Each structure stands twice: as C-alpha cells, then as structure tokens.
Amino acid sequence: MDQKTEITADDTSQGRIRQENIERIMKAAEHVFAANGFRGATTAAIAKEAGLPKANIHYYFGTKAKLYRAVLDDILVLWLSSFREIGENDDPATTLADYIRAKMQLSQNRPNASKVFANELIRGAPRINSYLESELKDWVEEKAAILDHWIEEGRMAPVDSKRLIFHIWAMTQTWADFEVQWAAVLGRKKKLKAEDFDAATDFIVSMVLRTCGLQPIPPRS
Amino acid sequence: MDQKTEITADDTSQGRIRQENIERIMKAAEHVFAANGFRGATTAAIAKEAGLPKANIHYYFGTKAKLYRAVLDDILVLWLSSFREIGENDDPATTLADYIRAKMQLSQNRPNASKVFANELIRGAPRINSYLESELKDWVEEKAAILDHWIEEGRMAPVDSKRLIFHIWAMTQTWADFEVQWAAVLGRKKKLKAEDFDAATDFIVSMVLRTCGLQPIPPRS
DNA sequence: ATAGAACTTGACCGTTTGGTCAGGTTTTGT
DNA sequence: ACAAAACCTGACCAAACGGTCAAGTTCTAT
Numbered sequence: 001m002d003q004k005t006e007i008t009a010d011d012t013s014q015g016r017i018r019q020e021n022i023e024r025i026m027k028a029a030e031h032v033f034a035a036n037g038f039r040g041a042t043t044a045a046i047a048k049e050a051g052l053p054k055a056n057i058h059y060y061f062g063t064k065a066k067l068y069r070a071v072l073d074d075i076l077v078l079w080l081s082s083f084r085e086i087g088e089n090d091d092p093a094t095t096l097a098d099y100i101r102a103k104m105q106l107s108q109n110r111p112n113a114s115k116v117f118a119n120e121l122i123r124g125a126p127r128i129n130s131y132l133e134s135e136l137k138d139w140v141e142e143k144a145a146i147l148d149h150w151i152e153e154g155r156m157a158p159v160d161s162k163r164l165i166f167h168i169w170a171m172t173q174t175w176a177d178f179e180v181q182w183a184a185v186l187g188r189k190k191k192l193k194a195e196d197f198d199a200a201t202d203f204i205v206s207m208v209l210r211t212c213g214l215q216p217i218p219p220r221s
Numbered sequence: 222m223d224q225k226t227e228i229t230a231d232d233t234s235q236g237r238i239r240q241e242n243i244e245r246i247m248k249a250a251e252h253v254f255a256a257n258g259f260r261g262a263t264t265a266a267i268a269k270e271a272g273l274p275k276a277n278i279h280y281y282f283g284t285k286a287k288l289y290r291a292v293l294d295d296i297l298v299l300w301l302s303s304f305r306e307i308g309e310n311d312d313p314a315t316t317l318a319d320y321i322r323a324k325m326q327l328s329q330n331r332p333n334a335s336k337v338f339a340n341e342l343i344r345g346a347p348r349i350n351s352y353l354e355s356e357l358k359d360w361v362e363e364k365a366a367i368l369d370h371w372i373e374e375g376r377m378a379p380v381d382s383k384r385l386i387f388h389i390w391a392m393t394q395t396w397a398d399f400e401v402q403w404a405a406v407l408g409r410k411k412k413l414k415a416e417d418f419d420a421a422t423d424f425i426v427s428m429v430l431r432t433c434g435l436q437p438i439p440p441r442s
Numbered sequence: 443a444t445a446g447a448a449c450t451t452g453a454c455c456g457t458t459t460g461g462t463c464a465g466g467t468t469t470t471g472t
Numbered sequence: 473a474c475a476a477a478a479c480c481t482g483a484c485c486a487a488a489c490g491g492t493c494a495a496g497t498t499c500t501a502t
Contacts, residue, residue, distance in 0.1 A: 015469095015478075017479070021479090036260050037258040037260070038261070039261025039262075040258045040259070042458080042459065043460060043461085044458085052481095053480075055463090055481050055482080058462080059479075062461090063461075064460065064461090119258070119343060121398065122255070122336050122340060122398055122399070124256065124401050125405075132401065132405035137405060137406045137408070151441075156441065157441055158441075158442065163424045166403060167395070167424070174388070174390070177339070177342065178339070178343070180342055180346045181346065181353055184346075184350065184357070184358060185357060185361050185383070185387075187358070190345075199381070200387075203388070206432075210432050211428045213441065217378050217431075218434075219378070220376070220377065236449095238448080239449085242449090263489070263490085273450090275451090275490090277449085277450065279492080281449095284491075
C-alpha cells in the first residue's frame with residue numbers, strides 16, 4: 001500500500017538489483033533529459049533507452065519530476081566535487097591551469113551532465129535557484145577572494161576575478177553543450193576528436209594565463 | 222480547400238493583419254521555444270502568450286514544426302547579419318573590440334533568440350546542421366584567414382584564430398543563455414543590470430586584446 | 443454596395459503523455 | 473523450506489497534445 005521506501009540517489013543500504021536499475025535508469029534519463037529538456041523528455045523514451053518497461057521506472061522514482069531531481073542532484077554533486085581545493089599558497093599559474101583542465105575533462109567525459117545543467121539554466125533554473133544563490137555563489141566568492149589575494153601580493157596581474165571565473169566556465173562548457181557546432185565548423189563528423197579537446201584546453205589555459213600576466217605573449221613575427 | 226498560400230517569414234506582398242499577427246505569434250513562439258525547447262513547447266502556450274486562439278496560429282503556420290523553422294530562420298538571419306564585414310586593412314584591435322561589442326549587444330537585446338539557438342545546438346542541431354556546415358563554417362574560415370593575415374604581417378601576436386573566434390562566441394553567449402546563473406552569483410534579482418553587461422563586455426575585450434598582444438598587461442602591484 | 447478573399451474560432455478528433463494498479467515472479471533472510 | 477519483502481509489468485486511465493474543420497465575421501478591391 002504505502003510505498004514509503006524513500007528512495008534517494010545514494011541509497012546504498014541494500015539491494016543489488018535496486019542499485020543496478022537505478023544506475024541504468026539515471027544514465028538513460030540523463031541522456032534523454034539532455035537531448036530534450038525536462039518538458040520534452042518522456043518517461044517512455046527513458047524506459048526504452050534503459051531497456052525496461054515504463055512502469056518499472058515509476059516503481060523506482062515515482063514521478064518524472066523526482067527522476068529529474070535525482071539526475072540534477074547527481075550533477076550538482078559532480079559539479080561541486082570537481083572543483084579542486086585551492087589554497088592561498090598555491091601557485092597561481094598551475095592552479096588556474098589545473099582547474100581549466102579539470103573542467104575541460106568534465107566537458108569531454110560527461111557532456112550529458114553539462115547539457116542537462118545548461119538546459120536547466122536556459123529555462124531560468126526554476127529548480128536550482130537556491131543552489132545558485134547559495135553553494136555556487138559562496139564557492140565563487142571564496143575562490144575570487146583567493147585570486148584577489150594573489151593579485152594584492154603581486155603574484156599575478158590585476159583582473160576582475162569573478163568575471164575571470166565566469167568566462168572560464170563559459171569557454172569550457174561550450175565544448176560540451178555546443179559540440180555539434182564546433183565539430184561542424186572544424187569539419188568533423190558530428191563528434192569532436194580527443195585532439196580537439198586537447199587543443200581547446202591548451203588555448204583556454206594560454207588565454208587565461210596571458211590575461212593574468214602569467215605567460216609571456218609570443219613576439220609578433 | 223487548398224490553403225496553398227505558401228507562407229514565408231518575410232512575406233511583405235500583402236496583408237497588414239497578416240504581418241501583425243505573424244509578428245506577434247513569432248515573438249511569442251521565440252519565447253516559448255526558448256524556455257521549453259521544441260518538444261517541450263506547446264502550441265497552446267504559444268497561442269496564450271500571443272493572445273490568440275490556438276487555431277489561429279495553425280491558420281498562419283500550419284504546424285508547430287513549420288513555426289519553429291520560421292523562428293529559427295529568423296534567428297539565423299539575425300546571426301549572420303550581426304557579423305559586420307571585416308577587411309584585411311582594418312585595425313585588429315578595434316575590429317575585434319567592435320565585434321565583441323556587437324555580439325554582446327545581441328545577447329543583451331535578443332536573449333531568447335540566443336536561447337532558441339542554444340537549445341537547438343544542445344539537441345544536436347538536427348534542423349540546422351547544413352547551416353553549420355556551410356554558411357557558418359565558411360564565415361569562420363573567412364574571418365580566421367583575415368586574422369592569420371594580420372598575424373603574418375606582425376600586426377598582432379600569434380594565436381589560433383579559429384579557436385579565438387569560438388571562445389569569443391562562448392563568452393558572449395553565456396551572458397544570454399545562462400543569465401540566471403550569473404545574476405544569482407552576482408546577487409542580482411533574476412535579471413542582470415545593464416552595467417553587468419557593460420562590465421562583462423569590457424572584460425572580454427580586454428581578455429581578447431591581451432591574448433593577441435594588442436593591450437598591455439597591467440603591472441603587478 | 444457587394445462579392446470574393448482573408449481572417450477568426452469553438453468544438454472536435456486521434457494520439458501521446460505521465461501515472462496507476464492488480465496480480466504476478468524473484469530474491470532474501472531465517 | 474518458506475514467508476515476507478522486493479521486484480516486475482501488461483493493461484489501463486484521465487489529461488494534454490498537435491492538428492482539423494465548418495461556420496462564421498471582417499476586410500478589401502471594384
């Protein structure tokens with residue numbers, strides 16, 4: 001009668017079958033939500049991609065909205081955990097480069113996560129506004145303060161630290177969200193090659209470090 | 222019987238009422254498609270926002286798919302026409318700065334156009350792949366050649382010209398597509414202020430010009 | 443003035459949607 | 473071995489969907 005098993009994404013308490021199926025469903029859901037947005041995605045499409053009857057996904061997640069939330073929560077955890085700890089005593093150049101590389105690998109390895117997040121933002125982020133206004137805002141302010149500290153110590157050139165972070169995000173995320181566009185312009189067949197991601201990573205690192213006066217500008221020919 | 226009036230977006234041949242209604246519907250459609258994607262958007266929602274009965278929008282556009290195409294075509298024209306002509310004899314610094322400013326104004330003034338385009342790309346661009354592979358690719362290659370020419374002449378530092386263009390797009394579009402995110406992090410109430418766009422524009426211009434060796438890096442304190 | 447073209451729209455239709463449920467099978471702890 | 477818990481799923485439902493249509497109203501050229 002009462003199906004109050006209270007399913008959460010990280011329910012490790014019991015059930016091998018449960019874990020396997022939840023994983024399978026969420027992977028399929030991430031893909032379908034990425035490709036169609038929340039409203040455009042159908043539970044039938046998710047079920048088909050997961051290779052399960054539709055009723056089965058409702059058994060585990062109840063409603064489409066709850067499944068979406070679970071996918072979204074998974075992504076937010078991934079997002080925040082990807083941000084390596086930055087300390088005031090670290091080297092500015094290597095810290096920035098490492099961070100860009102980490103974000104870029106996320107774009108390459110988890111493009112659907114990035115797309116679901118992008119979809120949510122485009123829609124006005126109705127479900128994650130509190131996350132943006134709290135965790136994310138705090139994270140940015142904390143990291144920006146460290147950059148400002150470095151600037152004050154003369155360890156890098158003065159830049160608008162918050163906006164630097166914003167644009168690093170913009171540049172790294174574009175390679176996941178708009179992959180088809182860059183693939184088409186570069187003459188690739190739908191998918192980018194690994195070397196495209198490498199070249200983009202190097203470019204962004206170079207651009208950011210030059211902006212911060214941490215890498216010399218090559219002389220004009 | 223046969224309603225073969227062949228409606229195109231730029232049908233100026235006749236009909237004051239026709240033009241007015243088509244404009245109203247397309248504006249509403251752009252908003253609804255931006256907020257929900259093609260699959261997630263409903264003709265009822267578009268009709269409601271346009272202030273017309275649903276049957277009326279079918280009278281003018283036939284199907285949801287045709288309406289979407291019309292909106293998309295409108296955006297592609299806007300996109301390409303926004304790219305000012307660049308000549309080999311222009312000044313690199315002012316040309317790049319002007320271009321960034323133009324793209325940024327599009328983000329500020331037509332965010333829904335940007336969002337519809339972004340949605341289409343995230344989905345894999347099923348309807349505009351030929352545009353990406355032809356017009357857009359050609360445009361990028363043409364402009365990149367001019368940048369390369371400038372580099373060869375020693376008028377700017379060597380950079381990967383195509384990737385520079387890609388990342389300018391990424392940085393300018395993020396202010397339209399992900400406005401809520403930046404508004405939340407900056408502590409604004411949902412919408413960014415005009416000064417936020419101005420500050421972002423200055424930052425991107427500065428970043429690009431520094432990268433190209435066209436603007437001195439401020440000394441460390 | 444008037445006839446034909448253009449525009450309007452409530453009511454309707456077949457399909458797809460998210461979600462439910464009863465009755466079954468499998469797994470698990472003892 | 474066996475009962476309880478967990479899992480499975482075809483069949484079903486009301487609501488929402490894209491689209492149609494016939495009967496009307498308004499506009500426009502002569």
